[in-house]
Amino acid sequence: GTAKKEGASVVFKLYCLAVLTVMAASYTVLMRYTRTVEGVRYYSTTTVFVTECAKMFFTLCILLKEHKGSIRKVSQELKGNIVGKPMEMLKMSVPSIVYAIQNNMTFIGLSNLDAATYQVTYQMKIPCTALLSVMMLGRSLSSMQWIAVFVLTGGVILVQGIGGEAVSHTTGTEGNYVVGLTALTIAVFCSGFAGVYFEKLLKGSDTSLWVRNVQMYSWGMLSAFLGVVMHDYQNVRENGFLYGYTPLVWLVVLLGSGGGIYTSIVVKYTDNIMKGFAAAAAIVLSTIASIMFMGLVVGWMFVMGASLVIAAIFLYGLPKTNTEKLPVRKSGT
Ligand code: C5P
Numbered sequence: 001g002t003a004k005k006e007g008a009s010v011v012f013k014l015y016c017l018a019v020l021t022v023m024a025a026s027y028t029v030l031m032r033y034t035r036t037v038e039g040v041r042y043y044s045t046t047t048v049f050v051t052e053c054a055k056m057f058f059t060l061c062i063l064l065k066e067h068k069g070s071i072r073k074v075s076q077e078l079k080g081n082i083v084g085k086p087m088e089m090l091k092m093s094v095p096s097i098v099y100a101i102q103n104n105m106t107f108i109g110l111s112n113l114d115a116a117t118y119q120v121t122y123q124m125k126i127p128c129t130a131l132l133s134v135m136m137l138g139r140s141l142s143s144m145q146w147i148a149v150f151v152l153t154g155g156v157i158l159v160q161g162i163g164g165e166a167v168s169h170t171t172g173t174e175g176n177y178v179v180g181l182t183a184l185t186i187a188v189f190c191s192g193f194a195g196v197y198f199e200k201l202l203k204g205s206d207t208s209l210w211v212r213n214v215q216m217y218s219w220g221m222l223s224a225f226l227g228v229v230m231h232d233y234q235n236v237r238e239n240g241f242l243y244g245y246t247p248l249v250w251l252v253v254l255l256g257s258g259g260g261i262y263t264s265i266v267v268k269y270t271d272n273i274m275k276g277f278a279a280a281a282a283i284v285l286s287t288i289a290s291i292m293f294m295g296l297v298v299g300w301m302f303v304m305g306a307s308l309v310i311a312a313i314f315l316y317g318l319p320k321t322n323t324e325k326l327p328v329r330k331s332g333t
Helices: 010-036 044-066 071-082 086-112 115-122 125-137 143-167 177-203 209-239 247-269 272-294 300-316
Strands: none
Touching (some): 010 115, 010 272, 044 071, 044 209, 044 247, 071 086, 086 115, 086 177, 115 177, 125 272, 143 300, 177 247, 247 272, 272 300
16 A cells, blocks of 8 residues: 555544544543542552553554664654754643643542533533634634534533433542532643644644654653652652552553553544544443443433434534644734
């Protein structure tokens, strides 16, 4: 195949979106489970750090594979892009640090809110991301697409409001509602901003996705480590870094790191707005899975919400849009 370099095929995009969808769904369920149901409470700041390390490891493996196993070539490329381009490295610190804040905030949100409130609030990142994409990337959405964005948000909220309530058997435990909601609101803005900023840097230069990811995760490891030191230094000294790491927590790490890597692939081949559509499909699918496997009972609100999500996908015109490149700005920057 010679056309391989000319962007990804529709099948590949759908595959990435599907994997991300499944990962995001199981990630949220498992993360919440390990934070609210299981006995021993692990330190979530360490999980954010371990997840950054895992993403760095995966990325380096992929780079190594791209260079046909030549460690020398990989280190040459990385040296050129890390030591050799300090300004680019500095720019990447912005999305990376903002993501580190987001990743810690979602843990705080999940530990303090019931599943329904968490999911509904977190959906605000869909319109937030769309708005930031327009403002920061110079993208334009047709009025139909704006409508689709809001239909999607409404659809997910309907799906979550009911589906979430039915599964959130831990409502009213030690959670602090105000803390949870504040943390999650911060996470919403961080998600939108970091995602769009990463997309801007990725698509605004020739630097490859994997080199960009190494740049990102270097800062990610650093800031996540600072998070551990600032929040759990004493805990870690007393009980150890990996205190409370059950196999399920490792699964959270695996899903979180896989999800992050797939997020970056999805953003490269589609964009942050489409990622929101994938996440919405994830919630619908995971609810359907709960109906099938956990005997979850849903009412007409779920059916309506799910229909809205599907309608939004078509309204937006997903199959037709190609956003692998940034639009050319008309005015000077
Ligand atoms: O909630 P949202 O979809 O914005 O979360 C994106 C996640 O993807 C974050 O946890 C972030 O750390 C991760 N990510 C990544 N690599 C990228 C972009 C995002 O690991 N290049």
